[in-house]
Amino acid sequence: MxxxxxxxxxxxxxxxxxxxxxxxxxxxxxxxxxxxxxxxxxxxxxxxxxxxxxxxxxxxxxxxxxxxxDPPPASSLTLAVALPRPATLEKVLQQGTALGIKRFCLFHCRRVEKSYWDASALAPAALRRQLLLGLEQSCDTHLPTIELHRRFLPFAEDRLASARTQGPVLVGDPLGATPCPLGLSGSATVVLGPEGGFIDYERERFAALGDALISLGPRILRVETAAVALLARLAQLPS
Amino acid sequence: MxxxxxxxxxxxxxxxxxxxxxxxxxxxxxxxxxxxxxxxxxxxxxxxxxxxxxxxxxxxxxxxxxxxxDPPPASSLTLAVALPRPATLEKVLQQGTALGIKRFCLFHCRRVEKSYWDASALAPAALRRQLLLGLEQSCDTHLPTIELHRRFLPFAEDRLASARTQGPVLVGDPLGATPCPLGLSGSATVVLGPEGGFIDYERERFAALGDALISLGPRILRVETAAVALLARLAQLPS
The missing domain is CATH 2.40.240.20 (Hypothetical PUA domain-like; domain 1)
Structure with missing residues (x-):
């Protein structure tokens, strides 16, 4: 603290x-x-x-x-993560908040275990606690928002449609053809799959919607490591 | 795995x-x-x-x-971290190994609790286990090495002197004047302080030795978050 x-x-x-x-x-x-x-x-x-x-x-x-x-400037990135198991969710929320993320989306896809949606870690008070820990760590005060999207297609097609009008949607994927860009300016949405990754159908949906599949290289990373690595690489630091 | x-x-x-x-x-x-x-x-x-x-x-x-x-290419970065508490050490070693680090240095400085040097997490078998977990995660086989430096000055002056002949020594510090560079090519050594940061004397030693004090911005990050963020930002991805 x-x-x-x-x-x-x-x-x-x-x-x-x-x-x-x-x-x-x-x-x-x-x-x-x-x-x-x-x-x-x-x-x-x-x-x-x-x-x-x-x-x-x-x-x-x-x-x-x-x-x-004033508290430190907010990140202009939105972080969307396939709902991970509770311990990983806590790390992603705390670390993402510490890095200045103000909007999280948690979404469902094929390799997300359905039981995760019933976890006590998703109770509003539990989510808020993780966000507060991230704020306390990084000396910030602005509480992020968290959206829950329990169905893949409405998330990927409808919810991200409005994000696409604000900036690029970048889908982190070890099979992605584009190396993760460095130091984006402006808004963007970073989308991260579950342990085990997206299935081909999901990957194809993102590609068909015009999203970039970006990769951090051939190494398979834990969700919490990939989240911090992608956000750090894409971040525009105050100069 | x-x-x-x-x-x-x-x-x-x-x-x-x-x-x-x-x-x-x-x-x-x-x-x-x-x-x-x-x-x-x-x-x-x-x-x-x-x-x-x-x-x-x-x-x-x-x-x-x-x-x-062949396993994925190794990182050309060396990661030197002020010895953190055992749970943090495990995260740093696992995540650093997953990101391809092949050389870790653990060193002492003022805000490192002396008792950490007696932790069972520093036993060779315990260290090796964390490295193996990182390799298993990222589908790599080459075991990193870990050096232990129990005194600050010999580490900062003598050990890093040889590192300086191989490439820049970049000291992560929230007070650093240089924003963390993006996508370094070639070898470099990343030095990260303890929770609470370096003391002024240590910061001045690094600066006097010609090292760059680099910052990820005004936010205070946990050691494991800062380590992943610095390594990801400095990494040269295979294209």
Whole structure:
């Protein structure tokens, strides 16, 4: 937790918050904060800044807050991932959020196990927790959105149709003919298949819709590794 | 396990192996292999190919092996990482190996907890297991090497001196002034600090030695995320 994220209900006065949950535990156990210390804070979906510790004990952490800076710029990429098993989903959401992704799409395709759609990891509170962990890691405050698409064709044809008007749809695929581009400017949607990859039919649908099948080379990578590698390679860094 | 890695002692005849360990378990439980099936195999530090299942039961997996292809090309990057905690070390080694890294250096610096050097994850068998998992994932056979450098200055000055004659030493640092380059050709060494980053003294040592401090932007990333992101961005993909 490199940033303590505040929510409107934490405020007890205009510039003061009182925290009693895992943020208190973190400040005591990991930061070993004491009165007078300054901690990095941010208001959810708002600005970041510093806070002075006014009180810290077993019961509460009270801070005087000054929010005077913007969080880091968002990525202009959307990340669409075939729904992976829960442990992988958590890594993809946390790492993608830390890399600045603001829009995730989770979609179904042939090699996604249907039971994954019933996993408790997909409950709104569970998804939100992973996003918050990614924001806390990267000192960001803007919560990403997550769309769930339980059917392949409506996702690939209808949902991505609107994405295609905003920028290219790039489908990560070890069999792709195009090496993954470097440093895209502007919006784009990155689509990543499940462990085991897309089936030929799905690959052909994407190609028929005009999407580029891009490859990171012949190595087969785990979904979470491929996601970070594709996003890092496509990212336009602030100069 | 996308590739079953064979070792010389597995061979019971010139083209036949007999496996009784976790590779047997994997073939039965995950691949649900049956006699006549063809599996992807590779010989450690050697070629890859296919094998026909001759026998599979609780006791043994017997394969007829034909090795007729080269594993994927190696990365020309060396990855040096400040020794992280064991769980992070495993991720960095597995993912780095899957991305084709053949040389890892683990080094000490100020924010590395000294106790990490006594972790069982550093035992040769434990390190080797992580490397094998990375090779199995990416269908590679060439085992990377891992160097351990328990003192910062000899590593930064002496060990990296020889690396500097082979190509640039790029130090990943959120405070770095140079955005991480894209698609390097030729050899280079990527140096990554611990959680919490390098201290100013260390940063100054690298700069004084002529190394570039490169940044992925203002976001603070976990070591395993930063490692994959830097390697992916710097990689020269086979075209």
């Amino acid at each position: 490199n940033l303590i994220i505040l929510e409107p209900e934490d405020f007890v006065a205009e510039d003061r918050v009182r925290l009693v949950d895992r943020r208190l535990v973190h400040a005591r156990k990991h930061l070993k904060a004491a009165p007078g210390d300054r901690l990095r804070v941010g208001l959810l979906d708002d600005r970041v800044g510093e806070a002075e510790v006014l009180r810290i004990d077993r019961e509460a952490l009270e801070l005087r807050v000054a929010l005077n800076a | 996308n590739l079953i890695i064979l070792e010389p002692e597995d061979f019971v005849a010139e083209d036949r192996v007999r496996l009784v360990d976790r590779r047997l378990v994997h073939a039965r439980k995950h691949l649900k292999a049956a006699p006549g099936d063809r599996l992807r195999v590779g010989l450690l530090d050697d070629r890859v190919g296919e094998a026909e299942v001759l026998r599979i039961d609780r006791e043994a997996l017997e394969l007829r092996v034909a090795l007729n292809a």
